[in-house]
Structures are given as C-alpha cells and as structure tokens.
Amino acid sequence: MNPRRKKRLTIVVSILTGLAVVAGLVLYALSQNIDLFYKPSEIHHGKEDTGLKAQIGQRLRVGGLVVPESVKRDEKSLKVSFRLADMKMPISFDPNEPMITIKYDGILPDLFREGQGIVANGKLAEGFIIEASEVLAKHDENYMPKELADDAGEKHAKPEYTKEQLESKN
Template sequence: MNPRRKKRLMAIVAIIFGIGTSVALVLFALQENINLFYTPSELIEGKGPDKQKPYVGQKLRIGGMVVPGSVVRDEDSLFVEFKLIDTGPLVTVRYQGILPDLFREGQGIVAQGHLTAPDTIEAFEVLAKHDEEYMPAEVAEAVKGIKHEKPVYNIPKGY
C-alpha cells in the first residue's frame, strides 16, 4: 500500500471513530433525559411483550384518571397525594407544589416524576387536560373504555 492510500485510510478510520464516539456520547447524555410514558397498569404489570418494568429512580411520565376520594392534601404545606387508575391497579402520585386549576377527582392527568417505589411516583410536574374534549393522545388511548365509577378504596388514617 502506498503512503498516500495509507494516509487516506487512516483519515477515514479516524473520522469514523470520531463520529462513532460522538454518537455514543450523545446517546449516553440523552439517556438521562429520556422519560417514557406509562399507564398505571403498565407501571405495575410491565410494558411491552416482555413485560419490562421501570426501575426505582427512573424518570417517567404517567397518565390516568384521578381516583375520586383519593386526593389527600397536607394542611401545613403544598404536599398532595392522590391515586391514579386506568383499567387496572392503582398507582400513588405524590406532588409538592400548586396543582393546575383544572385538576380534580375523576379527571385525566399526566404526571412527570421519578419512580420511588414499584407503585409510587414522586412528581415534579402535574398537567391536567384543557377542556372536556381535549386529552393527550397517549392518555386517551390508555384510558379507553374506563368506566367512571367511584372505586371502593380506603385511605389509611394519617395521610
């Protein structure tokens, strides 16, 4: 191989290695910012054909209906705890802050936060739908067929 071809080959290999390294670093950095959407059923039972569950500490979004009678507000702070449901199990959402004006029981919401237990989310953002017609497409698909009946649910004293 003559020196000119060898130089070109080394330059091409260096460029490919540089691009590969850059892509790997970008994907690694984005991994921290990716937040997957779950419904309460998917969170508890797993998502997809392999029933993959999120790990504790993972950043995620969850959407569902606020269970009537489950909203518990702390009298001394802005801490709120409520339950979400879709067609299956309940998930607890804990939030410290001011809830949207349109937030109410029996309403579809999307909460963004970190998983602190297999069925508990520590939310840093709670979003409620705009009006009676609008619901995010992910939530609308997830809550299709839900009967809006008040479930039998007892909240322990002290919350």
C-alpha cells in the same frame, strides 16, 4: 501502499471513529432523558406487549384518572398526594384494580380535580409511589393525551366510586 494513501486512510479512519464515539455519546445522553409512558396497571404488572417493568429511580410519565377522595394536601406546604387508576371503559371500581400514589410538591394545574384524567412526570420510588416533578391536566373537554385516549376509548366518562369502595381499597 504509498505514504500519502496511508496518511489519508489514517485520517479517514480517525474521523469515522470520532463520529462513531460522538454518536454513541449523544445516544447515551438522550437515553438518560427519555420519559417512558406507563399506565398504573403497567407499573404493577409490566408493559402489555413487552413485559418491561419500570425500575425504581427510573424517570417516567404516568397517566390515568385521579381516584375520588384520594387527594391529600399538606396544610403547611404545597405538598399533595393522590392515587391514580387506569382509564377503563366502562368505568367501574374493582378493589383489586392496581393503583399508584403520586406525590407532588408544587402548585397543581387549575383544572386538576378528582375523577380528572392527568399525566404526571417523575421518578418511580419504593412501593408504587411516583415522586412527580410535573403534573398536567387536560385543558378542555376535547383534549386528552394520546396514550390515555387510546386506553379510555371514545366514551370517556367520570368514574363513580362510593365511599365504601374507596375505604375497602385502602
């Protein structure tokens, strides 16, 4: 092989290697910023199709219904915690239904209320607790995040829980 071809081959191989390294670093950086969507039951039992479970410290997005009478606000700060349950049709309370607790420090959306469908972004902490960095509520009667709409089906209705059912869950 003559020196000119050898030099060209070295340059082409170097460029391709550099591009592969850059692509690998970009994909690694993007994978660190992906928020995977989970329902409360999937955090407890893993994804239905893959069995993949959320890991402690993992960034994720979780959606469901705010359980009535579960919202607890700190009077001296903006801290709030509430429980989240799956959106199932027909809506019924099952004491064994998996629920998660969302802890948030900030101003909640104006449309946030009990029985409301919400999506929270945050990190999974110990014991099925999500430390949320953002809480989103639907903005009108027609909008619902795609993942929650698929889970709830077409007939979305506010759940009806009795005080006794909620106390038996705790």
